[in-house]
Amino acid sequence: xxxxxxxxxxxxxxxxxxxxxxxxxxxxxxxxxxxxxxxxxxxxxxxxxxxxxxxxxxxxxxxxxxxxxxxxxxxxxxxxxxxxxxxxxxxxxxxxxxxxxxxxxxxxxxxxxxxxxxxxxxxxxxxxxxxxxxxxxxxxxxxxxxxxxxxxxxxxxxxxxxxxxxxxxxxxxxxxxxxxxxxxxxxxxxxxxxxxxxxxxxxxxxxxxxxxxxxxxxxxxxxxxxxxxxxxxxxxxxxxxxxxxxxxxxxxxxxxxxxxxxxxxxxxxxxxxxxxxxxxxxxxxxxxxxxxxxxxxxxxxxxxxxxxxxxxxxxxxxxxxxxxxxxxxxxxxxxxxxxxxxxxxxxxxxxxxxxxxxxxxxxxxxxxxxxxxxxxxxxxxxxxxxxxxxxxxxxxxxxxxxxxxxxxxxxxxxxxxxxxxxxxxxxxxxxxxxxxxxxxxxxxxxxxx
Ligand code: MV4
Numbered sequence: 453x454x455x456x457x458x459x460x461x462x463x464x465x466x467x468x469x470x471x472x473x474x475x476x477x478x479x480x481x482x483x484x485x486x487x488x489x490x491x492x493x494x495x496x497x498x499x500x501x502x503x504x505x506x507x508x509x510x511x512x513x514x515x516x517x518x519x520x521x522x523x524x525x526x527x528x529x530x531x532x533x534x535x536x537x538x539x540x541x542x543x544x545x546x547x548x549x550x551x552x553x554x555x556x557x558x559x560x561x562x563x564x565x566x567x568x569x570x571x572x573x574x575x576x577x578x579x580x581x582x583x584x585x586x587x588x589x590x591x592x593x594x595x596x597x598x599x600x601x602x603x604x605x606x607x608x609x610x611x612x613x614x615x616x617x618x619x620x621x622x623x624x625x626x627x628x629x630x631x632x633x634x635x636x637x638x639x640x641x642x643x644x645x646x647x648x649x650x651x652x653x654x655x656x657x658x659x660x661x662x663x664x665x666x667x668x669x670x671x672x673x674x675x676x677x678x679x680x681x682x683x684x685x686x687x688x689x690x691x692x693x694x695x696x697x698x699x700x701x702x703x704x705x706x707x708x709x710x711x712x713x714x715x716x717x718x719x720x721x722x723x724x725x726x727x728x729x730x731x732x733x734x735x736x737x738x739x740x741x742x743x744x745x746x747x748x749x750x751x752x753x754x755x756x757x758x759x760x761x762x763x764x765x766x767x768x769x770x771x772x773x774x775x776x777x778x779x780x781x782x783x784x785x786x787x788x789x790x791x792x793x794x795x796x797x798x799x800x801x802x803x804x805x806x807x808x809x810x811x812x813x814x815x816x817x818x819x820x821x822x823x824x825x826x827x828x829x830x831x832x833x834x835x836x837x838x839x840x841x842x843x844x845x846x847x848x849x850x851x852x853x854x855x856x857x858x859x860x861x862x863x864x865x866x867x868x869x870x871x872x873x874x875x876x877x878x879x880x881x882x883x884x885x886x887x888x889x890x891x892x893x894x895x896x897x898x899x900x901x
Contacts, residue, residue: 454478454529454768457555459497460518461533464819464837465746466493469531472760481525483518485511487829492821499525506831512536515543519550529553529767531760535833538743539566555767556722557667557742565724565740569612569650575726575737578714583729583736585652596633597626599651606654609633611640611647617687618643622654655736657887658729660684661696662741663711664751666759668766669721674776675708676751680884683875683891685798690868690891691875692747693786694754697846697884698730707735712776722766723748723759729888746789746838749817753785753842784849785842788857790820791834794866796901802830806864811856815842815849818860828865836867846884850876874901 458481459469466482470493473480482497487506494500501521504511511517513536522530530552532538544559556562565571569589576582584603589612590596600607600623609632611619619639621632633649641647664676680696681689695704711726725741748759757779762772792801805826810818820837822828828836841856843849854876857869878894880886 454553454764456481456498456525456527457529457531457764458483458518458522458525458527459493459531459533460512460537461531461535462488462491462493462512462832463821463835465533465744467496467821468819469533469760470496472758472764475758476761476764478764481521481527483512483521485831487831490827492823492826501525506829508536508832515546519546519552522550522552527552529555529764531555531763532743534743534746539741541566553767555763557669557720557724561718561720562742565742567612568610568614568739569648571740572650572737574718575714575740578717580710580714580726580737581735583652583655583738586650588650589648590633590651593630593633596651597629600629601626603651603653606656607632608652608654609636609649610652611636611644611649613640613644613646613648615644619649655729655731657889658731658736659696659698659886660727660888661699661730661735662725662727662745663708664748664759665711665715665720665724665726666762666766666772667715667720667722667724668772669719669769671716671719672772673712673716673720674772674774674779675712676755676757676779677704677708677781679747679750681747682886682888683881684888685891685895689747689789691786691788691872691881692750693784693846693849693884694750695781695784696730703733722763746835747787749819749838749840750785750787753815753817753840754781754783755779756782783842783844784846785840786849786853787838787840788853788872789835789868790837790839790860790862791868792828792836792865793834793868795868795871796895796899798868799866800830800834801866802828802834803865804828805862807861808863809859809861810837811839811859813856813859815852816840816856817842818856822862836862836865850882870901874899 456479480497482500503517541559541563623629623632659682667673683691728735817840841852
C-alpha cells in the first residue's frame with residue numbers, strides 16, 4: 453500500500469486525485485509553480501512543494517524537480533493527471549530508475565501508443581477494426597499516389613507523431629495529394645521532430661466515440677463502455693456524454709470486448725481510452741490514449757466507480773475491484789467543459805474570480821479548483837471546471853444540465869457557460885444527431901450565444 457502519492461499536476465484534476473488518495477488513507481503531495489502558490493490543490497493536499505517558475509516547462513514538466521520533490525517528501529508514487537507528463541515514456545523510465553512508481557501504464561505501452569503507426573499496427577494485430585489505409589508508413593509520394601488511387605479519394609495523410617489535429621492533411625482528389633503529403637510530412641518534422649506519415653481513407657461525417665478500458669497489468673482487463681465526444685471545436689472537446697446516443701447495448705458489448713481483449717493480450721496496466729471514428733454503424737480505430745482523460749467522470753457516473761482509485765490499486769499491484777459482469781450502465785451522464793474564455797471567439801479570459809457559486813443537488817458534480825478571489829493565471833490551459841450531470845436517461849440529463857447551469861455563478865471573468873445555454877436550445881443537441889463537424893459548422897452560422 454502506498455503511504456504517500458505526489459500529484460504532478462494542477463487545477464481540478466489535482467483535486468480529483470487528492471480526493472481519491474484521502475478516501476484511501478494515502479497522504480498527498482501537491483507540487484506547484486510560483487504562479488500557483490495560492491492554488492486550491494496546494495491548500496487541499498497534505499503537503500506541497502514549489503517546483504519552479506510559472507512556465508509549465510520549468511515546473512510541472514520538470515522531471516528533475518519532480519523527482520527532488522518526491523525525495524524531499526518521501527512520496528513513493530506519482531499520479532500525472534492528464535496533459536503535462538501523463539504520456540511521456542521517458543518520464544516513466546526515469547521514475548523507474550529512481551525506484552518511484554508511475555501511476556499509469558509502462559513506458560513501453562506509452563511509447564507504442566504515442567507513435568500512431570505503431571499503435572495502429574498493434575491494434576490491427578490485436579483484432580481491433582481500423583480505418584482502411586496504408587500498411588504502416590508511406591515514404592514516397594509515388595507510393596502515396598498508388599495507395600490513394602487504389603483506395604479512392606478523399607484520403608487523409610497523418611504524421612505518425614501527430615496529435616491535437618497537427619500534422620494531418622486531407623486530399624479530396626489526386627491533384628491535392630502532393631501538397632497534403634508534403635505538408636503533413638513537414639509539419640510532423642517541425643512540430644514533432646518526426647516526418648514519418650501514413651495514409652487513411654478520409655471519413656467525411658463520423659462521430660468520435662471512445663471506449664474506456666482498464667487493465668490490471670497481468671492479463672486481466674475490462675471495458676467501461678463508450679463516451680461520445682463528437683461535440684468539439686479545433687480538436688478541443690466541449691461537451692461529452694455517456695452512453696453515446698447512437699450505440700445500443702449489443703454493439704457496446706461487442707466493441708467493448710474487442711477492446712478489453714486487446715489490452716488484456718498486451719498486459720496493459722491502468723486506465724486507457726481507445727478512440728474510434730464511428731460512421732454508418734462501423735467503428736474505425738484512430739488512436740489510443742494511455743492516460744486518465746478529462747471526461748472520465750461521465751463514465752464514473754454511469755458505472756458508479758472511482759477510476760482514480762482503480763488506477764492507484766493497479767499501480768500497487770492489486771486487482772481491479774470489479775469484474776466485467778459487475779459493470780452495468782445506470783442512466784446517462786453529460787459533461788460540459790467550462791473554460792475561462794470569451795465566446796463565441798473563444799478568447800482566453802484569465803483574471804480574478806470575484807464570485808463563485810457551484811451548482812449542486814441530485815446528480816450534479818462540479819469538479820473545479822476555483823474559489824472566490826482566485827486569480828486565474830495566464831500560463832496554463834483555460835479549463836476552470838467541469839460540470840457533470842447524471843440522470844435516469846438522456847432527456848433527464850439534459851434537463852438537469854439546464855438546471856445546474858442556471859445555478860452556476862462565475863463572476864469577474866468570461867466563461868464558456870453561455871455556449872452551453874445556447875447548445876441546449878439546439879435540436880441536434882437535444883436529439884443527439886451530431887457529427888464531429890456539427891459544432892464548428894453551427895458556430896459559423898453566427899448563432900446567438
Ligand atoms: C480522421 C478523420 C477522418 N478520417 N481520420 C482528428 C484528430 C485525430 N485524433 C484524428 N482526427 C481525425 N482523423 C480519418 N481517417 C477526422 C478526424 C477529425 C476529428 C476526429 C475526432 C474528433 C474531431 C475531429 C475533428 C476533425 C477531424
